[in-house]
Amino acid sequence: MPGPIDYTKLRIIPDFDTREWWEATRQHKYLVRQCNRCGHKWFPPTFPACGKCASMDIGWFETAGKGVLYSYVVVVQPIIGAFVSAVPYVVAIIELDDCREEDGTVTRVAGVLTNDESEVAIGLPCEVLYEATNDPKIVVPRWRICGSAPNTWKFEE
Amino acid sequence: MGALTDKYCIVGVGETPHMRPSNRTTLSMACEAVSKALADAGLKPSDVDGMTSYQAGDSTTSAAVATSLGMRLNYSLDILGGGSSTEALVAHAIGLIEAGYAKTIVCFRSMNGRSGRRMGGQVPGGPIPIANAEGDNQFNMSWGWTTPAQRFGMSAMRYLRDTGCTTDAFGEIAIAHRLHASLNPKAIHRTPITMEDHHRSRWVVKPFRLLDCCQETDVAAAIVITSREQAYDLRQPPVFIMGGYARTMTDNPQWNYSRREIHYVAGNYGWKRAFGMAGISHSDVDFISCYDAFTFTTLIQLEANGFCGRGEAGEFVKGGRLQIDHELPSNLSGGHLSEGYTHGIQMVIENVRQLRHRADDACPRWAEGIHTYDRKAGCRQLRKARICCGMAWGYENMASCLILRGIAA
Numbered sequence: 132m133p134g135p136i137d138y139t140k141l142r143i144i145p146d147f148d149t150r151e152w153w154e155a156t157r158q159h160k161y162l163v164r165q166c167n168r169c170g171h172k173w174f175p176p177t178f179p180a181c182g183k184c185a186s187m188d189i190g191w192f193e194t195a196g197k198g199v200l201y202s203y204v205v206v207v208q209p210i211i212g213a214f215v216s217a218v219p220y221v222v223a224i225i226e227l228d229d230c231r232e233e234d235g236t237v238t239r240v241a242g243v244l245t246n247d248e249s250e251v252a253i254g255l256p257c258e259v260l261y262e263a264t265n266d267p268k269i270v271v272p273r274w275r276i277c278g279s280a281p282n283t284w285k286f287e288e
Numbered sequence: 289m290g291a292l293t294d295k296y297c298i299v300g301v302g303e304t305p306h307m308r309p310s311n312r313t314t315l316s317m318a319c320e321a322v323s324k325a326l327a328d329a330g331l332k333p334s335d336v337d338g339m340t341s342y343q344a345g346d347s348t349t350s351a352a353v354a355t356s357l358g359m360r361l362n363y364s365l366d367i368l369g370g371g372s373s374t375e376a377l378v379a380h381a382i383g384l385i386e387a388g389y390a391k392t393i394v395c396f397r398s399m400n401g402r403s404g405r406r407m408g409g410q411v412p413g414g415p416i417p418i419a420n421a422e423g424d425n426q427f428n429m430s431w432g433w434t435t436p437a438q439r440f441g442m443s444a445m446r447y448l449r450d451t452g453c454t455t456d457a458f459g460e461i462a463i464a465h466r467l468h469a470s471l472n473p474k475a476i477h478r479t480p481i482t483m484e485d486h487h488r489s490r491w492v493v494k495p496f497r498l499l500d501c502c503q504e505t506d507v508a509a510a511i512v513i514t515s516r517e518q519a520y521d522l523r524q525p526p527v528f529i530m531g532g533y534a535r536t537m538t539d540n541p542q543w544n545y546s547r548r549e550i551h552y553v554a555g556n557y558g559w560k561r562a563f564g565m566a567g568i569s570h571s572d573v574d575f576i577s578c579y580d581a582f583t584f585t586t587l588i589q590l591e592a593n594g595f596c597g598r599g600e601a602g603e604f605v606k607g608g609r610l611q612i613d614h615e616l617p618s619n620l621s622g623g624h625l626s627e628g629y630t631h632g633i634q635m636v637i638e639n640v641r642q643l644r645h646r647a648d649d650a651c652p653r654w655a656e657g658i659h660t661y662d663r664k665a666g667c668r669q670l671r672k673a674r675i676c677c678g679m680a681w682g683y684e685n686m687a688s689c690l691i692l693r694g695i696a697a
């Protein structure tokens with residue numbers, strides 16, 4: 132397991148476009164933005180219009196919080212104080228299973244894995260879990276590997 | 289061919305030393321760089337009526353430099369931007385001069401990029417003690433994924449997986465640019481390195497080692513742009529602007545990670561425009577510069593700009609192809625990896641010097657364009673330096689390019 136993240140050194144400040152997203156994580160729900168006109172989904176919710184049809188009539192889609200590991204990095208040198216005890220930690224891009232659209236559009240999100248780098252490979256299935264912080268209003272989603280898959284790929288040093 | 293191809297020239301270049309730390313203000317450094325670029329061109333401050341700069345909220349302004357140097361400007365603009373800005377401001381200058389807004393324009397970048405605000409976000413003494421995760425950065429900051437190395441590493445990792453390329457391709461680039469720095473008295477790191485050195489280099493964020501990362505420095509640099517008609521009377525052989533593209537973006541430019549292929553970077557959308565404007569093909573290019581914030585950024589731009597096919601860059605750089613006296617010399621001053629990090633402007637400067645045949649190397653008569661071509665004696669001037677393709681990177685989703693030629697081309 133990577134070491135703990137010290138959330139006392141991180142002030143997460145939701146805003147107009149993201150307040151509901153953070154409210155959902157507090158209730159252990161993983162949202163992505165969704166267009167009310169054409170159904171397109173996207174992340175992060177900081178973008179207030181639909182990238183496919185430019186509508187600003189937008190809502191949310193509650194995902195199952197499951198996906199496939201698309202890429203990752205292993206942070207060895209910490210830059211943010213909150214992560215000094217966490218190194219080496221893996222930040223992963225996860226392609227969400229339930230956000231694929233007919234034209235091939237996908238939604239990928241990012242997060243810190245709870246797994247060690249030795250367990251990580253591109254192509255593995257992942258699921259979200261929720262980590263409380265010292266701020267009762269803020270819950271941060273993390274991800275863990277939840278199975279195996281054929282044809283995975285691992286970074287060889 | 290573009291309507292303005294070869295009508296505008298870069299006529300002056302200049303920079304401060306690369307310092308760690310400068311113990312100076314960005315205004316002081318900017319004045320030195322602008323003064324040196326004007327002197328190089330043989331221009332007085334009163335000959336220049338336009339000034340532009342780019343910065344990241346970390347630098348001085350055109351107004352402050354103009355006040356200091358006693359210039360009255362007909363045009364000024366300071367933009368927010370890092371890599372890929374220089375080339376865009378050159379394009380901008382062409383339009384301004386063509387339209388009559390100004391006659392001669394100086395463009396600068398001044399940054400205490402090491403001792404002041406660092407692009408990676410580090411503060412003096414170590415990691416950021418308390419970080420605010422807000423605005424565009426609230427998600428990335430929340431999962432400890434903020435620095436350019438950490439962000440670009442994600443595309444690099446997927447690239448390695450998709451192409452079978454290994455980090456030895458990164459090593460090839462580090463070695464080539466360091467070799468060139470060894471021939472540049474101005475460079476921060478001048479000791480040549482080997483693939484073993486690259487393998488032994490410590491990890492910063494996998495897949496990047498320390499030798500894959502650029503050298504943040506305190507530096508200012510400037511270039512002067514004017515019309516061909518003005519350029520002929522100036523001090524240096526003019527360098528002609530053939531073509532380019534400017535801050536071209538991919539789709540989904542602020543969330544690269546949902547794109548179909550996260551390493552299909554912005555240059556792919558630009559290079560046909562640049563080469564078409566210049567009226568040349570890749571085989572006409574004698575040398576390149578390639579924005580090396582990281583070794584990987586050079587690698588990916590080679591294929592993004594059509595120098596090799598998709599997924600082929602790892603093979604392409606093998607065997608020293610990017611080294612001086614090989615097929616496609618890259619970043620002849622040592623680049624960001626070894627000379628020092630200037631947000632791209634020094635690559636344009638080095639390209640101009642090479643195209644003038646006046647690389648400021650160890651040759652005693654370099655200023656007259658006389659070189660020995662003896663690499664062991666510290667000559668870094670290319671024998672054949674007629675056309676250069678400069679490729680610039682902002683991030684995966686934004687890129688510029690500037691194709692230049694010397695007077696002999």
Ligand SMILES: [Zn+2]
Pocket residue numbers: 166167168169170171181182183184185186
């Ligand atoms: Zn829509």
